Amino acid sequence: MASLGNPKNTIEILQRYHFNFQKKFGQNFLINANVLEEIIDAADIKKDDFVLEIGPGIGTMTQYLCEAAREVVAVEIDSNLIPILEDTLSAYDNVEVLNQDILKVDIVKLAKERNGGAPIKVVANLPYYITTPIIMALFESRVPIDSITIMVQKEVADRMQQEPGCKEYGALSLAVQYYAKPEIVVNVPPSYFMPQPKVGSAVIRLTRHEKPPVEVKSEKLLFQVIRASFNQRRKTLANGLNNYGAFSLGKEEIQACIEELGVSVNIRGEALSLEQFARLSNIIYDRQISE
Numbered sequence: 001m002a003s004l005g006n007p008k009n010t011i012e013i014l015q016r017y018h019f020n021f022q023k024k025f026g027q028n029f030l031i032n033a034n035v036l037e038e039i040i041d042a043a044d045i046k047k048d049d050f051v052l053e054i055g056p057g058i059g060t061m062t063q064y065l066c067e068a069a070r071e072v073v074a075v076e077i078d079s080n081l082i083p084i085l086e087d088t089l090s091a092y093d094n095v096e097v098l099n100q101d102i103l104k105v106d107i108v109k110l111a112k113e114r115n116g117g118a119p120i121k122v123v124a125n126l127p128y129y130i131t132t133p134i135i136m137a138l139f140e141s142r143v144p145i146d147s148i149t150i151m152v153q154k155e156v157a158d159r160m161q162q163e164p165g166c167k168e169y170g171a172l173s174l175a176v177q178y179y180a181k182p183e184i185v186v187n188v189p190p191s192y193f194m195p196q197p198k199v200g201s202a203v204i205r206l207t208r209h210e211k212p213p214v215e216v217k218s219e220k221l222l223f224q225v226i227r228a229s230f231n232q233r234r235k236t237l238a239n240g241l242n243n244y245g246a247f248s249l250g251k252e253e254i255q256a257c258i259e260e261l262g263v264s265v266n267i268r269g270e271a272l273s274l275e276q277f278a279r280l281s282n283i284i285y286d287r288q289i290s291e
């Protein structure tokens, strides 16, 4: 039975192993059974699912995942947690803990070997210092993914859902919405963690689109255009693209691309929708080819 959602049991384990929290690894362990159940519900884990957990900590959520899924692989960077995990997960025979940095794991290979290349589910209470690189690596590496259900900083969860014109709208909103449908499941206060983080958190579910909502001639170019547009937020879109230096077009040609899109050349990137970014990247693509 999953037992670590109870703070008393977590404290007992931490004391037994003289565990010291490592700030550099973003260690804030969950100590609230209700929110753990909400995460498992939102992830919609079935008995034949393969689940990748990032950062199991002392195995609190891992226990719940083992009870719901067919197989769980949990990737934990902190070697001090490995003996603890061997203990807290000893009742489960459907879990493997890898003592590795998630950013160095070949997840495509893992999904192929453990799930026959079928879409996997990712569930995690993420280390906040690398939230964006983890999400981008999961999407950009083309891992077959069904959904990603993660605890992140509240502000980051909000950013993923933002639309054009909103203050927090940016490259992360566009990247997430290109690959997936984001839905905030629940907001989580600092008191549900040990130690308490300084910021509020939220669980967000990203359900992978079967097909992206927009069609582009080059995904790489789309993301270059998006990055260039938000690199210098205060500049106009034309200046942002021109200063980025990755396009083989001069300032006037860039302005012509923006005019072809049908918007003012003085517009800022933050005013463009994903659909407009897709069209703009296709216009730039065609002009670069005809150079």
Ligand code: SAM
Binding pocket: 025, 026, 027, 028, 029, 030, 031, 054, 055, 056, 057, 058, 059, 060, 061, 075, 076, 077, 078, 081, 100, 101, 102, 103, 124, 125, 126, 127, 128, 130
């Ligand atoms: N899942 C646990 C829970 O909910 O109580 C712990 C979550 S804690 C916010 C983040 C976990 O990710 C920690 O156990 C930390 O050591 C681990 N971690 C940090 N950076 C990592 C990385 N690059 N690769 C794998 N795990 C990492």
